[in-house]
Amino acid sequence: MAKDMMPAFELYQPDSLDNALELLSRFGDRSWIVAGGHDSFDWFKDRTKYAQYVIDLNNVNELKGINETSEGIEIGAMTSLTEIELNDVIRQRYSLLSDAVSRVASPQIRHIGTIGGNLNQDARCWYYRYGVDCYRAGGNSCYADTPEGQNREHCLWGASRCVAVSPSDVAPAMVVLEATMVIASANGLREVPAEDYFIGPNIDIERMTVIEPGEVLVSIKIPNTWANAMFYFEKVADRNTWDFPLVNISRAMFIENGVVSRIRMAAGAVECIPRRLSVVEQVVAGSELNEETAELASQAAIRGATPLNFNHFKIPLLQNLVKRALRA
Numbered sequence: 001m002a003k004d005m006m007p008a009f010e011l012y013q014p015d016s017l018d019n020a021l022e023l024l025s026r027f028g029d030r031s032w033i034v035a036g037g038h039d040s041f042d043w044f045k046d047r048t049k050y051a052q053y054v055i056d057l058n059n060v061n062e063l064k065g066i067n068e069t070s071e072g073i074e075i076g077a078m079t080s081l082t083e084i085e086l087n088d089v090i091r092q093r094y095s096l097l098s099d100a101v102s103r104v105a106s107p108q109i110r111h112i113g114t115i116g117g118n119l120n121q122d123a124r125c126w127y128y129r130y131g132v133d134c135y136r137a138g139g140n141s142c143y144a145d146t147p148e149g150q151n152r153e154h155c156l157w158g159a160s161r162c163v164a165v166s167p168s169d170v171a172p173a174m175v176v177l178e179a180t181m182v183i184a185s186a187n188g189l190r191e192v193p194a195e196d197y198f199i200g201p202n203i204d205i206e207r208m209t210v211i212e213p214g215e216v217l218v219s220i221k222i223p224n225t226w227a228n229a230m231f232y233f234e235k236v237a238d239r240n241t242w243d244f245p246l247v248n249i250s251r252a253m254f255i256e257n258g259v260v261s262r263i264r265m266a267a268g269a270v271e272c273i274p275r276r277l278s279v280v281e282q283v284v285a286g287s288e289l290n291e292e293t294a295e296l297a298s299q300a301a302i303r304g305a306t307p308l309n310f311n312h313f314k315i316p317l318l319q320n321l322v323k324r325a326l327r328a
Helices: 017-030 038-046 081-086 088-093 095-102 107-112 115-120 170-176 278-284 291-301 314-327
Strands: 010-012 031-034 053-056 066-069 072-076 180-185 188-193 216-223 230-236 247-256 259-268
Touching (some): 017 053, 017 180, 017 216, 031 038, 066 088, 081 088, 081 095, 081 107, 088 095, 095 170, 095 230, 115 170, 115 216, 170 247, 170 259, 230 314, 259 314, 278 291, 291 314
Parallel strands (some): 010 053
Antiparallel strands (some): 066 072, 072 216, 180 188, 180 216, 230 247, 247 259
């Protein structure tokens, strides 16, 4: 349960990426990276996680900003969500991203929160957050996946001991835009496609991304592949402000001669990772957009869904979001 104060820690505020990586190498698993801090300080205040050394990246200016390149745009991982939401290039050419960002939390949080922090936030399962010894916390039970468990917000696919979902509104948009994540460590840089960046509990139940100890997400590259496409983003949550999604949908599409020439779609909060709706893309590509196509796509979208006791509503919700995305 929440406590009235955080445990003590040593705070470091490096002014360069090299310094940050050196600190990570020096302190190892005793360190913790802070971006905007909203996720991190929740853990510290509730005393469910702790780090002896906290490395704040806010002074690392090379991790901030939005730059146009010959291949698209590159966004620093420490760029604020507000800056992304209001950026003219993103709003004109990649409005899916600005729309998704605009639905994150509240304006105050978007002003401080960063794109890297949003993509790397941990699971939001109540049991995990409140410090019970579930599978994700190193125990031997999933308290949400029981007849009495509170699992209204949890997954329809991808359960493997843990049934928590990826909480990021931005992550499915990155999958749709075919973004690439640039990761730095003391050994150099590596790049990972967004679709492979997020990992489920079947791969590693203690992580939600491929980030390894000693690594930092430094930027996100978005190619021109889907620039100026027809975009659609919609999020359903209990409240318009602050709440995490019950389900969200991201779509990019091109239409030529009355038929869909290219389409890419992903959903959030239905799986432990952003769920690429490949089967919907297969149904829609090469077809005219009409009620029959939308209905077939919505049925295809829910194949294999396995609802829990209290989240059956997510199935028709996802179906309707797919239909709305194709009618828009």
